Amino acid sequence: MDAYKETVAYLYEQLPMFTRVGATAYKEDLHNTLALLEQVNNPHQHFRSIHVAGTNGKGSSSHMLAAIFQEAGYKTGLYTSPHLLDFRERIRINGAMVPESFVVDFTRQIQTHIDHIQPSFFELTVAMAFSYFAQEKVDIAIIETGLGGRLDSTNVITPELSLITNISYDHKNILGDTLEKIAGEKAGIIKSGVPVVISETQAEIRHVFEQTAAAKAAPIHFADQEWMVDGSDITSTHLALTLMDIRQQQMRHIKLDLNGQYQEKNVMGVLSAARVLQEKGWQLHTDQVIHALTHVKKLTGVRGRWEVIQQHPLTVLDVGHNEAGIREIMEQLRHMNYQQLHIVVGFVKDKEVEKVLPLFPATAHYYFCKAQLPRALDENELAEQAAHSGLQGHPYPSVQAALQAARQHAQPDDMILVCGSFFVVAEVM
Template identity: 40%
Template sequence: MSRQFMASDFQKLLKDLYSLQRLGIKTGLEHTQQLLDACGNPHHQLKFIHLAGTNGKGSTAAFILSILRATGLKVGLYSSPHLVRFNERIRVNGVPIADEKIVEYMKLFSADIRRIESTFFETTSAMAFWYFKQKKVDVAVIETGLGGRLDSTNVIEPKIAVITPISMDHSDLLGNELKSIAREKAGIIKEKTPVISSHQENAVKNVLVQKAAEVDAYLMFVDSPTDCTISMAGTFFRQDDLDYQLTLIGEHQAQNASLAVAAVREFGSPVNDDHIRIGLLNATWPGRFQVLSNDPHVIYDVAHNEQGIKSILKTANNIFEKKPIGLFALKEDKELELIANVIHGKFGKLLVMDDEQGLLMRSETLSMNLSKHGIAAELMKRFDDFTSYLLNGHPGIIFGSHYMAKPVFEHFQFPFDTGVI
């Protein structure tokens, strides 16, 4: 197969894959299991670490992957959404799945996908398990896409379940109360399977304790790290009398790292303190308080819900002397009222932007909705205009959506995809 044919073939099949999004999100795991049956049930031959939660899943997964890699293991990672390329979702030792492998999978199983009417997430989850079996990974780190109980990844029997902080998000699908969201996330807890959770609000904690008791699962809550200091150089913290350093920035990243350390220790891999230190220091996860420019300071973060945005504002307040200039974009389905309460008065100026593809709320609509909460927001059409607002030492923060990643990285010439992410 020629390289040119392969490229066109890949684009066509990728378009077919994205078209499955029209089927939306289905409840139940039956279709996922049917597709996996057609694929030979690759998940039956893999070891898994399964993550659910509202915020921090990606960063925690990246820390786990990096620590396990430091021990010499071959590690698969399945995460979502991607920032620039679909291939990012499925990686082995940090290397995204090749275009050729996506083409191979889609050609092998396209008839089954059509017959079963598999959704986008069902199809990509099965693809990840199929690929990880082919690559003979020692362990696969799996993020839920949405919720947990009925998420397409919940067909697996993990060696350990990891729960990151749970807060309000996707309430239209998961419920309007924190405890109902927690019940969905707790759905990944399996019988007699260890569960490692970050610190949670009492309503969430009670749900997790009850679920663990029902299935006789060992449950541990990880203490918050101590002596945490952050700067543009990274994050330093202490946990269990050991000092650690991260290149990722923010107190919340120290919490994610502490959760990852506890998970890896419980997983039982041959890990020592040096593996952990090296793994945490080498871990990267783009789009999380990502420094795009140092003169002026420009930060990009995909945070798109109340707690995520609280974390980046707390980080910015600890690092910068002056209020940031914000550039905000948001999907229609997000909890704008909760977000508005968080960002009110936190920016020297707030700008709003949308996208050409229509995936984000129109900037005029976002500005109007923010004004209802007493927040003035100015419309911005081009990234070129953003740095003109960053005068007299005011940093800039671009936040609110994964969909901003590609144009942001292109504009600031950020070398995102170098083969290993």
């Protein structure tokens, strides 16, 4: 086995990893992250950043912002999680993944400290990303939180701007069982005097952000009060939007290559963020912003957001995996033309599957499957729960077997949708 594969295997096997074991990998403070960063000369103090949190949309928004900075000529770091195919997708500069040699060398360098600090997989990855960005002297790094915000390992930076996309129920066992508690955790990324953009105004939790921002003297912007969608056209490859810029009383036409309808909310947050950053002196020209949003996939390498991998039958992958994410996918389905819908679906155990399953259409054919990781929900158990919600289908022991069955049954005019978990989508790729 080569050194890179060995290193990644070591990281997966030796460090507690949330995607594999769940809540036990989540650390309740920033102590480990700060201790690790101290061992590598506090790299987080040596580059400028933007911090992005939220339940859904934070990944897409991070990629959009990275695309904008790249298009404007800035050397742009991007830290996101989880990855789909290769660990290095988490850490990129100008769309290119961190070299295998850096992953190997960094892990070796920090090895002696791993035993006494005992970091989680995520904590170590954050330290690795920050070290890489500092070493490569990026102009800016877009940093996506992992879980929550207040106690997230990434929350050691003082960014140029904080962006919070939306708040819905996810990881309730860790972040709290009310929207207000979850919003309080996400609001933890708001820093003294640093502007914050909230992509979506949610009446029941608006006060949480306003109070936190006021306490920190942080200027706050609600993006959907600065922009209004005047018209949209959805195809399987693009989302064309006409947006009203309420502040400047101007119309903007934007064609997004991230084509899920749910990107409407994200793009407003990104446009407000870009404007605040322009006002802070970043050279982000409007034509560069619009051009970047048309080429996000090419610029940043983002995948798995309403991604069309085949036309006949239309086959779409989407990493949406919680209640709000699945709602958005179902909304998007209403814009698609097909004869019969086939859904390949699998979940992880700590999702509230009983709340998500009733959102799925009873008219689709289902292929229940289990991704290859310890946290995956058993396919037979999923099929049983789905039957209670009136969903009919068969269980398959693997994602590949489920997809193969869907392809065998689907006619050219049908549609196959793969969703429920990052890990299910990754195995299709």
